[in-house]
Amino acid sequence: MLREFGVEAAEHIEVEAMAARAGAVIVTSPADPIDSATARLVRVGDRATIRVTERLRHPGARRFSIAHELGHLVLGHEEPLRRLCEGGTAESRLARESAHQLETEANAFAAELLMPEALVRRRCEVSPVSLEPSRAIAHDFRVSLLAAARRFVELTSERCALVFVTRGTVRWVARSTTFRPCIEPGRRVERDSVAWDIERGAVHDEAQEVPASAWLEISDDGGAEIVEHAVPVTEMGAVASLLWIREKHAASLRCYD
Numbered sequence: 001m002l003r004e005f006g007v008e009a010a011e012h013i014e015v016e017a018m019a020a021r022a023g024a025v026i027v028t029s030p031a032d033p034i035d036s037a038t039a040r041l042v043r044v045g046d047r048a049t050i051r052v053t054e055r056l057r058h059p060g061a062r063r064f065s066i067a068h069e070l071g072h073l074v075l076g077h078e079e080p081l082r083r084l085c086e087g088g089t090a091e092s093r094l095a096r097e098s099a100h101q102l103e104t105e106a107n108a109f110a111a112e113l114l115m116p117e118a119l120v121r122r123r124c125e126v127s128p129v130s131l132e133p134s135r136a137i138a139h140d141f142r143v144s145l146l147a148a149a150r151r152f153v154e155l156t157s158e159r160c161a162l163v164f165v166t167r168g169t170v171r172w173v174a175r176s177t178t179f180r181p182c183i184e185p186g187r188r189v190e191r192d193s194v195a196w197d198i199e200r201g202a203v204h205d206e207a208q209e210v211p212a213s214a215w216l217e218i219s220d221d222g223g224a225e226i227v228e229h230a231v232p233v234t235e236m237g238a239v240a241s242l243l244w245i246r247e248k249h250a251a252s253l254r255c256y257d
């Protein structure tokens with residue numbers, strides 16, 4: 001699709017035009033109260049409709065949702081549609097895993113469509129690391145900071161992880177391939193992390209050093225530090241922390257997985 005649309009720069013990525021070319025009509029509708037999904041692909045015969053809730057106020061979130069549904073369409077995902085894009089708590093384990101696999105594929109499609117590796121990778125090769133490159137990507141590619149930061153850790157060769165926190169608990173972690181330590185979902189956020197302060201309303205909008213033990217399960221960090229840049233994700237009641245291990249600490253902070 002990127003080739004077909006001659007995408008050579010961020011401003012060429014017009015996701016709604018791409019969806020139209022793929023045969024999908026986009027409909028913005030009021031949120032359905034029994035449905036927590038923000039977007040939905042509906043196919044009838046060879047007609048496809050992408051329904052997007054008007055709750056998605058942030059244009060970046062809307063673009064990502066449309067790109068995700070377009071992914072289901074273009075990748076030919078044939079799961080029963082109701083099961084896509086929702087938790088599926090009553091489904092069998094196998095069905096859940098299959099749905100999860102399709103969600104992962106649709107998210108990967110959306111990330112590459114909206115932030116193509118060929119255009120974004122060089123912006124991710126920076127040192128020192130902070131959220132600033134992700135902010136620039138979010139601005140130029142019209143996506144949310146969270147989506148841009150995930151893409152950043154996916155593509156950078158620096159030792160980075162993006163940690164998503166709500167109510168004092170790690171919910172998910174995205175790591176670069178060079179980030180070796182493990183941070184498990186469910187981990188409680190420590191007092192000496194920046195995320196702890198941000199959850200309590202502090203404002204530190206810059207990367208700063210914290211003890212490695214603030215994030216990593218290590219008995220003796222030998223004084224090693226980790227760089228953390230944390231920001232509130234207000235619309236989700238969450239905090240996102242970008243962690244970075246400097247070269248000089250890489251040897252002492254490799255683990256175990």
Ligand SMILES: [Zn+2]
Nearest residue numbers: 084085103106
């Ligand atoms: Zn989906």
